[in-house]
Each structure stands twice: as structure tokens, then as C-alpha cells.
Amino acid sequence: MEGLSERLRAFVGKISSIISFSDKEIEEIIKDLQRCLLQADVDVDLVFSLSENVRKKIKKEPEAGVSKREYIIKLIYDELVDILGGKESEIKLMPHKILLLGLFGCGKTSLSGKLAYFYKTHGLPVVLVGCDFSRPAAFEQLKQIAKQINVPVINGENLKEAEKEMQKHKDKVIIIDSAGRDALDKKLVEEIKKIDKIFKPEEKYLVIPAELGQDARRQAEEFKKSINITGVVVTRMDATAKGGATLTACKIANAKVKFLSVGEKIRDLERYIPERFVSRLLGFGDLQSLLEKFKIKEEEVKKIEEGKLDLNIFYNQLVEMQKHGSIKKIIDMIPGFGYLKFPTNALNIGEEKMKKWKYIIDSMTPEERKNPEIIKSSRVVRIAKGSGTKIQEVNELLSNFKKMKKMMKKINPKQMKKFLGMGNMAKIFGQ
Ligand SMILES: Nc1nc2c(ncn2[C@@H]2O[C@H](COP(=O)(O)OP(=O)(O)OP(=O)(O)O)[C@@H](O)[C@H]2O)c(=O)[nH]1
Numbered sequence: 001m002e003g004l005s006e007r008l009r010a011f012v013g014k015i016s017s018i019i020s021f022s023d024k025e026i027e028e029i030i031k032d033l034q035r036c037l038l039q040a041d042v043d044v045d046l047v048f049s050l051s052e053n054v055r056k057k058i059k060k061e062p063e064a065g066v067s068k069r070e071y072i073i074k075l076i077y078d079e080l081v082d083i084l085g086g087k088e089s090e091i092k093l094m095p096h097k098i099l100l101l102g103l104f105g106c107g108k109t110s111l112s113g114k115l116a117y118f119y120k121t122h123g124l125p126v127v128l129v130g131c132d133f134s135r136p137a138a139f140e141q142l143k144q145i146a147k148q149i150n151v152p153v154i155n156g157e158n159l160k161e162a163e164k165e166m167q168k169h170k171d172k173v174i175i176i177d178s179a180g181r182d183a184l185d186k187k188l189v190e191e192i193k194k195i196d197k198i199f200k201p202e203e204k205y206l207v208i209p210a211e212l213g214q215d216a217r218r219q220a221e222e223f224k225k226s227i228n229i230t231g232v233v234v235t236r237m238d239a240t241a242k243g244g245a246t247l248t249a250c251k252i253a254n255a256k257v258k259f260l261s262v263g264e265k266i267r268d269l270e271r272y273i274p275e276r277f278v279s280r281l282l283g284f285g286d287l288q289s290l291l292e293k294f295k296i297k298e299e300e301v302k303k304i305e306e307g308k309l310d311l312n313i314f315y316n317q318l319v320e321m322q323k324h325g326s327i328k329k330i331i332d333m334i335p336g337f338g339y340l341k342f343p344t345n346a347l348n349i350g351e352e353k354m355k356k357w358k359y360i361i362d363s364m365t366p367e368e369r370k371n372p373e374i375i376k377s378s379r380v381v382r383i384a385k386g387s388g389t390k391i392q393e394v395n396e397l398l399s400n401f402k403k404m405k406k407m408m409k410k411i412n413p414k415q416m417k418k419f420l421g422m423g424n425m426a427k428i429f430g431q
């Protein structure tokens with residue numbers, strides 16, 4: 001993965017050093033991004049559709065409080081997350097059966113042990129089942145692994161008997177290792193179907209080595225068609241630069257990647273979370289704080305939409321609004337908002353007062369900030385004292401907050417969604 005990661009980090013570094021984003025610079029950014037991905041063996045069509053998406057969105061003006069540079073990096077981050085699988089896919093953290101499938105040497109047997117260890121460390125008991133009948137040594141290999149992590153193992157040579165045995169382990173995660181073959185031929189399909197019919201596993205994971213790159217797409221599609229897999233595990237992520245291409249190929253095949261194997265040791269398994277993966281690719285530190293910023297804004301929007309305005313949000317929104325001049329003028333520009341009779345004088349607050357309000361809010365307990373309704377007179381006195389303000393000033397803040405909350409409730413959610421872009425109230429007021 002090093003190659004792709006290094007290139008992407010250099011690319012993000014370059015964006016950070018750009019001062020003005022003219023059309024020429026923007027084209028240059030898109031070309032650089034294409035180059036990074038194509039060099040990492042990502043499917044050409046996918047790279048071009050990603051660049052089209054970026055091109056469409058990149059010229060949009062960022063929300064207030066977000067710089068163009070931050071906006072562009074977040075945009076690229078989102079698009080990368082999308083081609084690498086999008087939303088993290090669920091795994092079952094409860095007793096269930098998992099059948100592992102895949103061609104020769106893709107890492108099924110070692111994965112059985114890694115998964116067993118993973119579920120054990122999540123507090124779930126595990127049993128391993130050996131269903132590789134092609135080599136006499138296969139069951140021995142599985143037994144060794146089971147011994148290493150101290151879990152029971154069932155010999156699946158006689159499927160019906162093994163199924164009976166499995167009945168005794170209903171409270172466990174049952175992991176079934178199967179035989180590999182050179183290709184997904186008729187015999188392999190038949191064998192897997194038989195196991196599937198008798199054991200009825202809830203999950204059927206196709207195991208794919210990361211070095212497959214773009215070819216993973218065909219393999220995932222074939223397995224999906226003949227065996228109806230429920231997910232993919234990509235192994236040997238540590239051993240090749242093609243991991244990114246393999247993951248995007250799975251996305252094209254519409255096969256959800258559940259885990260990544262990143263080494264030969266029993267602990268070398270991690271859940272696949274596209275967002276985390278992209279964060280690592282792009283470099284953690286900087287990006288984390290940037291994402292945090294967007295996340296807080298998104299959460300604010302959600303709370304406002306649900307009418308759960310609290311004092312923290314109220315204050316942040318006021319700060320944003322003060323940056324946008326006359327609120328009355330802004331409201332008048334939005335169709336349908338005039339009738340709401342916004343208490344605009346309650347929102348146009350001078351710098352001095354904003355400072356005082358900040359002291360007041362800082363003197364409240366987290367509970368009070370979240371739930372200002374609990375602030376009755378004795379608390380008001382304490383807050384005024386703590387913030388060095390007058391009781392009237394605390395009451396004024398609380399009354400403005402109430403007005404704003406009431407006003408938010410009058411706006412219908414559709415209207416709200418439309419105007420709350422990335423989450424600052426200034427957006428409702430148009431700008
Ligand atoms: N570096 C690295 N090696 C791995 C990883 N996963 C598996 N291997 C190695 O790949 C080789 C094959 O692994 P197995 O688990 O035996 O593969 P298999 O699919 O069971 O093979 P067959 O049963 O013969 O089809 C072993 O040498 C493993 O140690 C990984 O994530 N990273």
C-alpha cells in the first residue's frame with residue numbers, strides 16, 4: 001500500500017500549498033489525482049468517473065468557516081471513501097456460522113484462526129470446522145491453529161455428522177474452512193453448495209489475496225453468481241501495492257469487504273472500514289481534525305433539524321451569523337421565510353454582548369448547556385457570579401435562546417434541510 005499512500009500524501013501536501021484555486025490549478029489537481037490512482041492499478045473507468053464527480057463539485061463555494069483547501073481535501077476524501085467501498089459494512093457480533101471460500105492459497109486456513117481470535121477477543125466463544133478434504137495435511141494445519149488459540153475443532157469430513165456435532169455449539173461463532181482449487185470449476189461449486197446446504201452458514205466470505213488487483217472484480221462476480229457470497233475478506237494487504245485496486249474492484253463487483261488480513265500472525269486481522277482506510281492513506285493527523293470539524297457541523301445540523309437546539313449550538317450559530325452582516329436582509333432573500341417573523345433583533349448581537357454570552361455559557365455545567373430548561377433562578381445567580389455578568393444578562397441570553405428554539409420548530413424540516421448546507425445557520429439565511 002506504501003506506493004499509493006505516499007503518492008496521495010504528496011498530492012494532499014501539494015493542494016495545501018496552492019494559494020488560489022484557478023481553473024488551471026483545479027485541472028492540475030484532478031490530473032494529479034487520476035495519476036495517483038492509475039499508477040496504483042485502479043480501474044480506468046472508475047478513475048474517470050471519480051474525476052468527473054470531483055470536477056462537478058470542486059468549484060462550489062465552501063460553507064462559511066471552511067476554507068477552499070479544506071473543502072477540496074474533504075471532497076477528495078469522500079470520493080475515495082466511495083470508490084473504496086463507501087459505508088462500513090456490518091458484521092455479526094453474535095453466534096453464527098461463517099463459511100470461508102476461495103481459490104488455492106488465498107489464505108482461508110490462516111484466516112480461520114485470525115477470525116477465531118477476533119471473535120474470541122470480542123467475548124464470543126468459537127469453534128473451527130475443517131472441510132478441506134483435498135489434502136490430508138489440511139485438517140492437521142487447522143488443528144495446529146486451533147490449539148494455538150485454544151478453541152475446539154470439528155472434523156468436517158462427514159458433513160452430516162459434523163452438522164450434528166455443530167448443534168452442540170450453537171452458542172458459538174462457527175468458522176468453516178473449505179478447500180481451495182485453481183479455479184472456480186464445477187467441482188468446487190458442487191462441493192461448496194453441498195457444504196452450504198447442510199451447514200446453512202449465515203455468512204459466506206470469499207477470501208481474495210490483495211495482489212489480485214483489478215482481477216478481483218471478475219473473481220468476486222463469479223463467486224457471487226454461482227455461490228451467492230455475503231462478503232469478502234482481502235488477505236495479504238501487507239505484501240503488495242495492489243491492495244487499493246483490489247478493494248475498488250470489490251466495490252465495482254458490489255461485494256462488501258468485511259475484513260483485511262495484514263500479516264501472517266494471528267492478530268493481523270482488522271475490520272475493513274473504508275473511512276479509516278482512506279484516512280490512513282491520506283495521512284492521519286491533519287485529516288482527523290479536518291474531519292472532526294465537518295462531523296461537528298453535521299451533528300449540529302442534525303440536532304437543529306430535530307429541534308434539539310442546545311446552548312453550544314446556539315452560540316456557534318450566533319458566531320457564524322455575526323459574520324454575515326444584517327440577518328434581516330438575508331432572511332428577506334429566502335422565499336417562504338418572511339412569514340416566520342424571525343426575531344431578527346434577537347439575533348443581531350454586538351461583539352461586546354457576544355463576548356459576555358461566551359463567558360456565561362462557559363460558566364455553565366455541560367448538563368446546563370445541553371438542557372438550558374433546567375436553569376432556574378438559583379442557577380442563574382451562580383452562573384452570573386461565575387461569569388462576572390449581571391443576572392439580567394444571563395436571563396437575556398436564556399430568553400434569546402428560547403426564542404430561537406421556538407422559531408426553529410416553526411420551520412418545516414424540508415425547508416430546513418434545503419437551507420442548512422453544511423450546518424451553519426447563516427446558510428438558512430442565504431448569505
Ligand atoms: N504476508 C501475509 N501472508 C499471509 C496472509 N494471509 C495468509 N498468508 C500466508 O499465505 C499462505 C497461504 O495461506 P493459507 O491460509 O494456507 O491459505 P489457504 O487458502 O488455506 O490455502 P489452501 O488451503 O491450500 O487453498 C500461508 O503461508 C500464509 O501464512 C497475510 O495477510 N499476509
Ligand SMILES: [Mg+2]
Nearest residue numbers: 108109132138
Ligand atoms: Mg487451507
